[in-house]
Amino acid sequence: MGSLDVGSLSLSTSLQARFSPRPAFAVRMLDNWSAVHMESWRKSSQLKSVFANFYPRLIYRSYQTHKLMIKRHSSISEAFMTSETKETASNVLVGNEKLGVLLLNLGGPETLEDVQPFLFNLFADPDIIRLPRLFRFLQKPLAQFVSIVRAPKSKEGYASIGGGSPLRQITDAQAEELRKALCDKNVPAKVYVGMRYWHPFTEEAIEQIKRDGITKLVVLPLYPQFSISTSGSSLRLLESIFREDEYLVNMQHTVIPSWYQREGYIKAMANLIEKELENFESRQKVMIFFSAHGVPLAYVEEAGDPYKAEMEECVELIMEELERRHITNAYTLAYQSRVGPVEWLRPYTDETIAELGQKGVKSLLAVPISFVSEHIETLEEIDVEYKELAMKSGVRNWGRVPALGCEPTFIADLADAVIESLPYVGAMAVSNLEARQSLVPLGSVEELLAAYDTKREKLPPPVLVWEWGWTRSAETWNGRAAMIAVLGLLVLEVTTGQGFLHQWGILPLFH
Ligand SMILES: C=CC1=C(C)c2cc3[nH]c(cc4nc(cc5[nH]c(cc1n2)c(C)c5CCC(=O)O)C(CCC(=O)O)=C4C)c(C)c3C=C
Numbered sequence: 001m002g003s004l005d006v007g008s009l010s011l012s013t014s015l016q017a018r019f020s021p022r023p024a025f026a027v028r029m030l031d032n033w034s035a036v037h038m039e040s041w042r043k044s045s046q047l048k049s050v051f052a053n054f055y056p057r058l059i060y061r062s063y064q065t066h067k068l069m070i071k072r073h074s075s076i077s078e079a080f081m082t083s084e085t086k087e088t089a090s091n092v093l094v095g096n097e098k099l100g101v102l103l104l105n106l107g108g109p110e111t112l113e114d115v116q117p118f119l120f121n122l123f124a125d126p127d128i129i130r131l132p133r134l135f136r137f138l139q140k141p142l143a144q145f146v147s148i149v150r151a152p153k154s155k156e157g158y159a160s161i162g163g164g165s166p167l168r169q170i171t172d173a174q175a176e177e178l179r180k181a182l183c184d185k186n187v188p189a190k191v192y193v194g195m196r197y198w199h200p201f202t203e204e205a206i207e208q209i210k211r212d213g214i215t216k217l218v219v220l221p222l223y224p225q226f227s228i229s230t231s232g233s234s235l236r237l238l239e240s241i242f243r244e245d246e247y248l249v250n251m252q253h254t255v256i257p258s259w260y261q262r263e264g265y266i267k268a269m270a271n272l273i274e275k276e277l278e279n280f281e282s283r284q285k286v287m288i289f290f291s292a293h294g295v296p297l298a299y300v301e302e303a304g305d306p307y308k309a310e311m312e313e314c315v316e317l318i319m320e321e322l323e324r325r326h327i328t329n330a331y332t333l334a335y336q337s338r339v340g341p342v343e344w345l346r347p348y349t350d351e352t353i354a355e356l357g358q359k360g361v362k363s364l365l366a367v368p369i370s371f372v373s374e375h376i377e378t379l380e381e382i383d384v385e386y387k388e389l390a391m392k393s394g395v396r397n398w399g400r401v402p403a404l405g406c407e408p409t410f411i412a413d414l415a416d417a418v419i420e421s422l423p424y425v426g427a428m429a430v431s432n433l434e435a436r437q438s439l440v441p442l443g444s445v446e447e448l449l450a451a452y453d454t455k456r457e458k459l460p461p462p463v464l465v466w467e468w469g470w471t472r473s474a475e476t477w478n479g480r481a482a483m484i485a486v487l488g489l490l491v492l493e494v495t496t497g498q499g500f501l502h503q504w505g506i507l508p509l510f511h
């Protein structure tokens, strides 16, 4: 097998890099055709305006085609990367170079007072709610409104798990364990935590990285599967920070956009499932229930989010690993935690649990799959709400697989992912100009985020907040507008004592 040439665009290289426990970032997901076209698309303003809305989908389709091909060739040897990796670990840091690893995560409110401002930060993110350009000025007022409306329900949830999210504590512990694992593998590095919506914010982590004089940086989102709404949002933020900063623009870096297919991660998940199955009396009869955090359907269908495809592939890989251990239980995948009135990825976890119960399934093992720490949706939604629903629906035996947290196999695999990424650290930012255009100009993240140009002007929005005509999103927003109008009328009636509800005697007269 030849050596990996990050700069070249050969499909075989792409296949080599993608299969095995080797870094996804090293993969060239596009073939020469799409790369050449992308370049000319960038250069040609005419093409830009014509294909602006279609091109990202072409890229995504190409990415999907490559994934299919990769599946078919999944026997490519692991030795290829392993030998290179060993060499790399000792070679990559020379002289005064300092390696940093930046873990990206969502963040969570630490106290009940934090809940509303945390929700504000979340809803103010255009990757969570995207308004058309004309209405961008409404992003913050809308976030304020939605966060205030959502806060009581969220607070109830956080109160029931001890008054705040455990995310910061767990992520800090993971960072420390990763640092130790890297040190044990002879790769001294500082590990930083950068949260998207709460402390320590990504900006704070970056300031620390600069103060520490880090010269090489590996960016590792703590989400196994890529979604526009999670890793995508964090990487986009990082990209904008990098573009503005002289120090960072010159810092060598690389990104590991998703790592759900890594052998170590798959094995660690299988270990947890195998262990938890032992708690059931008749192990073979247990339905393994993978529950992933959902995203609005439009992310996948309109914006080309690879999240669903990666999630399904991840579940398949875990089940294949279990099968190798002679565990052949029935399994299913559903999506939880939907927010708001738009349609989210189906099937929904709550509906699926109720259906399974009605169909006579008596034993369920819930497996949280989209996140590697315990959080409100495992501790409250799964452990309390879904368990209660399952019991009501006829399920008799319930179990839940813990989140990976600091599980040693998992942490060791993250350390390997970082080490394997080191050869690509310098390869990315070849020029200031390129670095300013994109965080990882030569990496596959560009292809993922290319579904998103850096100015973000010409892309299908992740959640289409407004469209003219009889489209799903238009109907949703028409519905919302109507509800706001009705609410407005109600407020007017109650405050003035006048209106048609009073005239019809539905509301009592105050005056
Ligand atoms: C892979 C994981 C996640 C995806 C995808 C995701 C998308 C997504 N989330 C919201 C809205 C909310 N998420 C909230 C909390 C929350 N979300 C994730 C993970 C993913 N979100 C986690 C781990 C957490 C919990 C953090 C913690 O404090 O422990 C919340 C707040 C809680 C609540 O009120 O339910 C909201 C709101 C959207 C809209 C979205 C995709 C567009």
Ligand SMILES: [Fe+2]
Pocket (backbone or CB within 6 Å): 293, 337
């Ligand atoms: Fe979420």
